[in-house]
Amino acid sequence: xTNALELRKVTxxxxxxxxxxxxxxxxxxxxxxxxxAAVVGASGSGKTxxxxxxxxxxxxxSGEVILSGQPIHHLAxxxxxxxxxxxxxxxxxxxxxxPNFSALENVELPLEFARYPARERKERARKCLQMAELxxxxxxxxxxxxSGGEQQRVAIARALANDPGIILADEPTGNLDSKTGRxxxxxxxxxxxxxxxxxxxxxxxxxxxxxxDTTAYLxxxxxxxxxxx
Amino acid sequence: xxxxxxxxRNIWRSKVRxxxxxxxxxLSICLAITMMAISVxxxxxVATMEASVGTAIEIRPxxxxxxxxxxxxxxxxxxxxxxxxxxxxxxxxTLVYQHMSRFSLGxxxxxxxxxxxxxxxxxxxxxxxxxxxELRVFGGGVSALKEGRTFNEDDDxxxxxxxxxxxxxxxSLPVGGTFVLNEETIEVIGIAEAGTRFADQGFFLPLxxxxxILDMEGQLSQVHITVNTLPNVDxxxxxLKAMVGDTADVVSQKxxxxxxxxxxxxxxxxxxxxxxxxxxxxxxxxxxxTMMLIIRERQREIGILKALGSGNGDLVLGFAAxxxxxxxxxxxxxxxxxxxxxxxxxxxxxxxxxxxxxxSGGSGPLGRGMMGGMGGQMIQALQGGQLIxxxxxxxxxxxxxxxxxxxxxxxxxxxxxxxLPALYALRLKPAxxxxxx
Numbered sequence: 001x002t003n004a005l006e007l008r009k010v011t012x013x014x015x016x017x018x019x020x021x022x023x024x025x026x027x028x029x030x031x032x033x034x035x036x037a038a039v040v041g042a043s044g045s046g047k048t049x050x051x052x053x054x055x056x057x058x059x060x061x062s063g064e065v066i067l068s069g070q071p072i073h074h075l076a077x078x079x080x081x082x083x084x085x086x087x088x089x090x091x092x093x094x095x096x097x098x099p100n101f102s103a104l105e106n107v108e109l110p111l112e113f114a115r116y117p118a119r120e121r122k123e124r125a126r127k128c129l130q131m132a133e134l135x136x137x138x139x140x141x142x143x144x145x146x147s148g149g150e151q152q153r154v155a156i157a158r159a160l161a162n163d164p165g166i167i168l169a170d171e172p173t174g175n176l177d178s179k180t181g182r183x184x185x186x187x188x189x190x191x192x193x194x195x196x197x198x199x200x201x202x203x204x205x206x207x208x209x210x211x212x213d214t215t216a217y218l219x220x221x222x223x224x225x226x227x228x229x
Numbered sequence: 230x231x232x233x234x235x236x237x238r239n240i241w242r243s244k245v246r247x248x249x250x251x252x253x254x255x256l257s258i259c260l261a262i263t264m265m266a267i268s269v270x271x272x273x274x275v276a277t278m279e280a281s282v283g284t285a286i287e288i289r290p291x292x293x294x295x296x297x298x299x300x301x302x303x304x305x306x307x308x309x310x311x312x313x314x315x316x317x318x319x320x321x322x323t324l325v326y327q328h329m330s331r332f333s334l335g336x337x338x339x340x341x342x343x344x345x346x347x348x349x350x351x352x353x354x355x356x357x358x359x360x361x362x363e364l365r366v367f368g369g370g371v372s373a374l375k376e377g378r379t380f381n382e383d384d385d386x387x388x389x390x391x392x393x394x395x396x397x398x399x400x401s402l403p404v405g406g407t408f409v410l411n412e413e414t415i416e417v418i419g420i421a422e423a424g425t426r427f428a429d430q431g432f433f434l435p436l437x438x439x440x441x442i443l444d445m446e447g448q449l450s451q452v453h454i455t456v457n458t459l460p461n462v463d464x465x466x467x468x469l470k471a472m473v474g475d476t477a478d479v480v481s482q483k484x485x486x487x488x489x490x491x492x493x494x495x496x497x498x499x500x501x502x503x504x505x506x507x508x509x510x511x512x513x514x515x516x517x518x519t520m521m522l523i524i525r526e527r528q529r530e531i532g533i534l535k536a537l538g539s540g541n542g543d544l545v546l547g548f549a550a551x552x553x554x555x556x557x558x559x560x561x562x563x564x565x566x567x568x569x570x571x572x573x574x575x576x577x578x579x580x581x582x583x584x585x586x587x588x589s590g591g592s593g594p595l596g597r598g599m600m601g602g603m604g605g606q607m608i609q610a611l612q613g614g615q616l617i618x619x620x621x622x623x624x625x626x627x628x629x630x631x632x633x634x635x636x637x638x639x640x641x642x643x644x645x646x647x648x649l650p651a652l653y654a655l656r657l658k659p660a661x662x663x664x665x666x
Contacts, residue, residue: 084538113539158537
């Protein structure tokens with residue numbers, strides 16, 4: 001198996017009130033393709049910072065981020081947009097769907113940015129919603145007309161739209177009840193196993209860690225494969 | 230295309246705000262359209278003035294100061310060859326007779342209302358004109374026929390008159406009625422109006438009839454010459470002077486009149502120009518601040534769109550389309566407002582300028598100018614006043630060109646009002662705006 005992600009001595013330092021705070025401290029992490037990984041840690045441990053750096057939404061202060069063999073930490077903003085567009089899919093805790101767009105139109109958005117033709121865009125969006133197991137009769141509904149679980153399925157379908165190699169999910173079950181949360185985790189796991197997606201899930205939930213192929217624990221900006229004592 | 234669609238759909242995300250902003254933009258645009266419409270109407274008025282007044286030349290008895298001054302009357306023989314002068318398109322000989330009132334005051338006396346009214350009744354002017362020519366009054370002003378008919382060729386020696394509106398009103402003269410002048414009974418065939426009481430206090434007779442009744446056979450008071458275009462006026466004046474020699478004065482009215490009118494024009498233009506930029510600026514500011522507010526509200530969404538792969542161009546076009554949509558909605562509503570309130574608004578904008586510039590000498594029938602004696606300058610001031618008054622009553626119209634210019638202005642406002650805030654949106658860092666997810 002080849003590496004989907006490789007982090008080498010990744011450090012992120014924020015300047016807060018004149019003092020430097022290390023959100024990530026020389027993180028080394030390697031993740032194989034097709035693996036579902038959980039990143040677990042307490043609040044302020046650096047989970048979201050790690051996800052933002054992998055997702056190209058933020059840059060490391062030092063170190064290297066290599067995605068599918070390609071270093072991305074030095075890319076210019078324009079190249080980073082292409083990287084995010086083609087290689088990554090995002091799933092957020094609070095779904096973050098566009099409120100005045102239907103489920104189908106929300107899934108079409110990344111495809112519009114990637115300049116897919118209209119017909120192909122609609123076909124692809126439908127297929128993604130089917131993969132995310134949203135009932136067909138909900139495709140035309142707006143986010144406010146969908147349950148939390150349905151909205152998260154739409155968000156997952158949107159993350160799948162551009163057929164990215166890596167899906168980044170930031171607390172995807174955080175706003176869901178335990179049953180719906182399990183369904184969403186099972187869906188992400190199936191995408192990893194059946195479709196070969198590399199899924200990185202950030203969570204407080206130990207149940208998510210149990211479902212993942214591998215778990216990384218973050219504590220004060222440092223990563224380890226074993227739970228902190 | 231999808232950015233345009235997304236931007237236009239976003240307009241209705243907050244209906245109350247969109248309606249409010251659209252109304253504000255519409256008010257600004259209505260004001261801007263009014264300013265543009267005034268400007269167009271004023272330019273058209275100027276063109277009309279230049280065509281009708283600015284190209285007018287007057288031939289008067291030598292050494293006099295206009296139709297009411299002293300001096301030997303002109304002879305009919307002066308007309309010979311005038312119509313052959315290059316660029317002359319019309320020659321209108323006129324006999325003007327001014328019947329003054331016997332009203333007089335001692336030093337320090339104030340006239341009573343009844344005395345003034347009586348003086349007004351007694352004073353009138355007679356204009357002898359060739360049938361078929363314009364109903365020209367003092368200084369080149371023209372009366373318009375209100376009722377009845379104008380003279381035809383058969384009327385040349387007949388006892389018929391077209392009376393001024395004031396003259397007809399004061400003597401209760403209808404079309405078909407008669408009045409007596411020098412023991413001859415004259416039939417009223419028409420009633421005309423020049424727009425001022427002074428000019429309308431008189432009547433027109435066929436030239437031959439006027440010469441006979443007034444015992445001024447073969448005599449003329451003045452000859453009105455019309456030149457084809459304004460640039461040819463100076464040359465025509467020179468040619469006419471060469472032709473009439475010392476027997477008459479040849480006077481172009483354009484300089485004095487246009488200088489007088491030009492001051493008002495400049496004031497109106499200044500007001501409309503300032504008003505246009507202020508109103509467009511207001512509309513632009515409303516759109517700009519609304520878009521800034523929208524972008525602040527949607528910071529998270531901007532972060533999400535960036536995370537989903539939106540490029541800078543997608544973001545800018547989306548917000549520009551939204552702002553453009555609001556601006557176009559405002560423009561359409563502004564055009565509707567203009568059709569209902571534009572004329573009233575235009576009158577309110579123009580009238581202060583026009584009132585400030587109206588000549589005091591021509592403000593009433595027995596005003597300072599008349600009591601002081603009517604020289605050529607006063608008549609020109611009076612005529613200038615008439616023209617300026619015409620500015621106060623201009624009609625603003627919604628033309629296709631105005632609609633296109635309004636939509637273009639709205640498009641520019643929308644693009645600027647949308648793109649500038651969108652550039653701010655580009656600076657937002659998705660990691661920061663999504664941090665609190």
